[in-house]
Amino acid sequence: MRYNIDYTCHPKWFKLAKHLLKLYIKQNHNSLFLVKRSYDRIASVYEDTWSSDYWKLSDDMLDRLSPKKGMKALDLFCGTGYVTERITTRTEMSVIGVDISKNILNIAEQKGNENCEYINCEVLDYLKKQPSKSFDIVTCAWGLGYSKPFQVLKEINRVLKDHGKVGVIENTLLTLPEITWAGILSIAEKPEILDNYPQFRFPLSIYGLTIKMLFSGFYIQESWDGRITYYEQSGKEVIQRLRNTSVVAGYEYAINKRFREEFFQRMATILHHRYRQEQGIPINHRYIGLIGIK
Ligand SMILES: C[S@@+](CC[C@H](N)C(=O)[O-])C[C@H]1O[C@@H](n2cnc3c(N)ncnc32)[C@H](O)[C@@H]1O
Numbered sequence: 001m002r003y004n005i006d007y008t009c010h011p012k013w014f015k016l017a018k019h020l021l022k023l024y025i026k027q028n029h030n031s032l033f034l035v036k037r038s039y040d041r042i043a044s045v046y047e048d049t050w051s052s053d054y055w056k057l058s059d060d061m062l063d064r065l066s067p068k069k070g071m072k073a074l075d076l077f078c079g080t081g082y083v084t085e086r087i088t089t090r091t092e093m094s095v096i097g098v099d100i101s102k103n104i105l106n107i108a109e110q111k112g113n114e115n116c117e118y119i120n121c122e123v124l125d126y127l128k129k130q131p132s133k134s135f136d137i138v139t140c141a142w143g144l145g146y147s148k149p150f151q152v153l154k155e156i157n158r159v160l161k162d163h164g165k166v167g168v169i170e171n172t173l174l175t176l177p178e179i180t181w182a183g184i185l186s187i188a189e190k191p192e193i194l195d196n197y198p199q200f201r202f203p204l205s206i207y208g209l210t211i212k213m214l215f216s217g218f219y220i221q222e223s224w225d226g227r228i229t230y231y232e233q234s235g236k237e238v239i240q241r242l243r244n245t246s247v248v249a250g251y252e253y254a255i256n257k258r259f260r261e262e263f264f265q266r267m268a269t270i271l272h273h274r275y276r277q278e279q280g281i282p283i284n285h286r287y288i289g290l291i292g293i294k
Contacts, residue, residue, distance in 0.1 A: 012188050019191035031199045032122065034253035035146050036100045039079075041252075043103035045244045047080055053228055053285075057169055058083050058141045061289050064222060065167035067091050071136035074098070074159070076123045076152070077143020081108030081116055087139065088115040098126045123147055127155035135159050139167045145202030149209070153216035153292075160294045166218065168290045170209065172225075173202045175286040178275050179242060179267075182235075183251060186266040193259035200250065206288045218292030225288040231280035235268030238281055 039046070062083065067073060067090040075084040078097030088095045094115045099105050105118045119126060124147060138156045156166050187194050203209040206225050213220060232238045242251075243264070255263045275281045 012191070016188050016191040019194060020197065023194065023197055031196075031253070032100065032146075034196075038252045039099075039101035040103040042244060043080075043101060043107055046104060046107065048244060053230075054142060055082050057226075057228075057287060057289070059086065061139070061141065061167045061169040061291075062086055062090070064224075064289070064291050065137060065139065065165055067137050069093075072134070073137045073139070074135045075139045075141070076127075076156075077140055077146070078108065078118065079104050079141075079143070081111060081113070081118065083139055083141045084108070084116045084118075085111070085113050087137070088113065098123055124152055124155060127152065127159055130159045132158050133161045133164075135164060136161055137165050137167065141167075141169050142171065144168055144170050145173075145200050147201070149201050149203070150212050150216065153212055153218070157217040157294055162294060164294045165221070166213075166290075166292045166294075168209065168213075168292070170288055171202050172206075172286045172288055173200075173204045175202070176283060177286075178271060178281070178283060179238070182267045182270040182274065185270050186263055187254075189266065190259070193256050193263055194254055195256045196253050203288065206290070209288060209290055213290060213292045216292075218294060221291040221293050223288070223290045225286070227287070228285045230283045230285070232283060233280045235270070235272035235276075235281065238271050238283060239264050239268045 067087050069090070069092050071091045072093060073087045073091055073095045075087060075095055075097045078084045078099045081097055084095050084097035094117055097105075097108060097116055097118045098121055099108075099118070100120070100122050102120050105120050108116065108118050123143075138160060140152070144152060153166070160166065203212075206223050210220055210223060232241065251260075251263070271281055
């Protein structure tokens with residue numbers, strides 16, 4: 001039997017809308033601090049979940065970007081340094097990786113690659129301190145949506161040399177729709193559990209990011225999009241995975257700590273009842289990629 005929920009003009013949707021409006025008016029959180037805190041917490045398990053699938057897609061982005069020997073590169077939102085290391089292999093030069101999470105960078109540094117230099121800094125702050133026309137290539141793998149994409153892209157354009165290239169691979173706002181919808185339904189049942197709402201700026205589609213890149217001064221060399229589907233056998237397993245990945249960052253700061261366990265249990269039940277098929281519960285991950293040339 002499917003989980004029963006009324007989508008019509010039920011009072012709970014009004015209650016949720018009222019609560020969201022209240023949060024919007026009062027909003028005084030620092031989302032950057034909360035993203036950093038979430039990544040610091042999951043750093044030790046970051047590479048265990050989903051990362052190998054993401055990395056295949058990052059490799060594809062690098063193939064299209066095609067870093068050449070001797071090029072000077074910058075890897076923004078570098079995380080545990082996968083892309084940073086791949087670039088250094090290709091350019092045979094040292095590469096700078098920038099990330100806001102110290103714990104994530106500790107994992108990158110433990111890999112001991114002498115050609116990678118990791119800098120613990122917010123990307124926009126870092127970019128603003130760099131001289132114009134100083135890099136041949138810049139990469140942003142799975143991180144742009146946590147920052148201010150338009151401002152970051154404009155700064156990337158400034159720090160790139162003429163004809164330099166940027167490679168972006170990113171989640172869309174519509175990634176993991178099953179998880180998002182189960183989360184919304186769980187919150188709608190009890191809006192007061194919501195302390196904040198996530199302020200991510202993931203693009204809705206490839207067109208949104210294309211426009212931002214064009215207005216930041218890039219020509220688009222190529223763009224692509226795609227989807228990966230995973231299956232989990234139960235709602236509980238989906239939540240377990242979720243809690244070891246960056247996806248949880250949004251919920252970690254949205255839901256009041258006192259209600260978090262209850263919320264995740266409710267989400268697991270909804271996921272199970274709404275989406276369970278013969279192969280399991282499908283989790284659809286949607287992404288986009290772009291190569292821009294200055
Ligand atoms: C999904 S991870 C991607 C890591 C890596 N690029 C990879 O492919 O595995 C996103 C990373 O962006 C970092 N991050 C998010 N917002 C940031 C910001 N404004 N400045 C610097 N790093 C940021 C997080 O700490 C996290 O390590």
